Amino acid sequence: MEDILEVYETPYNPMRPVVCMDEKPYQLLGDERKPLPMRPGASQKIDSEYVREGTCSIFVFTEPLSGTRHVSVRERRTAADWAEEIKYLVDVMYPDMDKIVLVMDNLNTHRPASLYKVFAPQEARRIIKRLELHYTPKHGSWLNIAEIELNVMTRQCLSRRIDTISRLKEELQCWKNERNQKVSRVNWHFRLDNARIKLISLYPKFEIQQQ
Template sequence: MQKLESLYPEAEIITVVLDNLNTHNASSFYETFDVREAARLADRFNFVYTPKSASWLNMIEIEFSALSRQCLNRCISSISKLSNEVIAYFKERSKKAIKIDWQFSRETARKKLNKYYTKVNSEKKKLLLHGI
């Protein structure tokens, strides 16, 4: 997070979208840094969480799981070697054109998420009626 922060020195608040893993919150700053640094970082970040019931949104989690099982499941002696291994792993996956078997269709999404569309559309309608 310190590195991410350094990439956006002008930003007052940095919004980060995360899943609901128990370590993905500002309390982790206090477990890692002294109180001043933890408080400073906590004030810089706004955490937005993906819904717990929407694991299908976390396609990157599938990639991390594959990486972990197929590449990182052993002792790697240095950061340099780790970097080389991960790059080689993704080059190989890219070369093989490995894809995720997406089974969540647009139709299924509409059925499952219709209650959210209704809510969003009614809010949008209210704003339009008020000229906003």
């Protein structure tokens, strides 16, 4: 926890961006009956029954201090999917940066070893050397700012039925573009000093020896 909080307190450095990454499973749903369209004075009417159209995974990368984010949709959430997303992060999103500070949870696929499952050793090593990895503690994924971005995404874009991956990609692309144009940042208030006070029960206790 303290490691993550120290990362968030680091002053902004455009050549060393702090990027938070997370992924979200998503259920594709269609309508059993065609909705009744909107009309003056009445909203669209949607039947409670729906059709399951499969699942997919949404990947999000967000840089809280610059107000930028990247969103992608994949059919699965395997080690290979994560590795390909990380390559995109390094080579497309931040090709000229000295080092990318990457914060994420400790899911078993979020490991440098996943890169070696997809790329040749030289390529995997090249990607890893561009990263400085920081993992949230077990049961501490709330420390990942990418979760805030996913919550905003869910409220603003995903609180309705979307039935195909292609439509989901289009909707998320529009949402991402609008958020990036607004330069929507995250102002993280929970600092290291706060943690040592509010979460004092989690720290070991030491008895002060009197001289």
